[in-house]
């Protein structure tokens with residue numbers, strides 16, 4: 290891995306909670322500050338999704354071989370498909386000096402907590418299971434079977450997200466504008482502290 294850059298930002302939450310919506314907005318507003326970690330997945334692309342932009346779409350055998358070669362920071366199986374963050378995906382963003390944003394599930398979060406990446410962990414909470422289901426259905430990207438699997442998984446994810454200390458912040462995505470402004474505020478506070486810390490480190494080095 291390349292040398293440590295700014296702390297990555299991890300967005301986690303049930304399928305349909307609004308992670309992609311929030312991160313797209315962040316990337317659009319601050320293209321010079323944030324970069325997206327492009328995950329690998331064995332699921333089929335949705336209409337409009339591009340290989341190498343939204344995901345690296347791959348086969349199970351290729352993904353398994355890449356895992357064997359030690360190319361991934363974390364991997365998970367979600368709704369019958371494999372997903373994973375490669376070391377290269379994170380390095381590619383870090384090399385630009387931008388803050389790397391990861392959109393990953395709770396299995397990935399558990400693994401990434403055991404790395405030296407020290408990510409800022411954000412859980413995106415839907416207002417209720419009913420609203421989550423309505424939003425997922427309205428997105429119209431999943432088969433009925435896949436939708437049911439995702440909703441069943443959401444119960445476990447909400448339990449994990451609700452446990453104190455699993456995340457640095459839980460953002461309620463009821464009104465999108467409010468959720469986005471909460472996310473921006475959290476990032477501003479935490480990246481400011483980091484900048485102040487590194488400035489103070491620099492000063493201490495000079496003084497010594």
Ligand SMILES: Nc1ncnc2c1ncn2[C@@H]1O[C@H](COP(=O)(O)OP(=O)(O)OP(=O)(O)O)[C@@H](O)[C@H]1O
Nearest residue numbers: 303304305306307308309310424428462463464465
């Ligand atoms: N606050 C909101 N109010 C109404 N609709 C919303 C809100 N946030 C997101 N949505 C809509 O809900 C749907 C799910 O959002 P999104 O795709 O961002 O979820 P996600 O967490 O990235 O899901 P997945 O994990 O499946 O990729 C989208 O159609 C999105 O436009």
Ligand SMILES: Nc1nc2c(ncn2[C@@H]2O[C@H](COP(=O)(O)O)[C@@H](O)[C@H]2O)c(=O)[nH]1
Nearest residue numbers: 328329364365367372373374392393394397
């Ligand atoms: N552990 C990981 N989870 C990932 C990764 N990329 C995406 N995801 C999560 O998968 C589900 C489903 O995503 P979808 O695009 O099929 O709707 C969602 O919770 C994502 O956060 C990854 O690299 N690692």
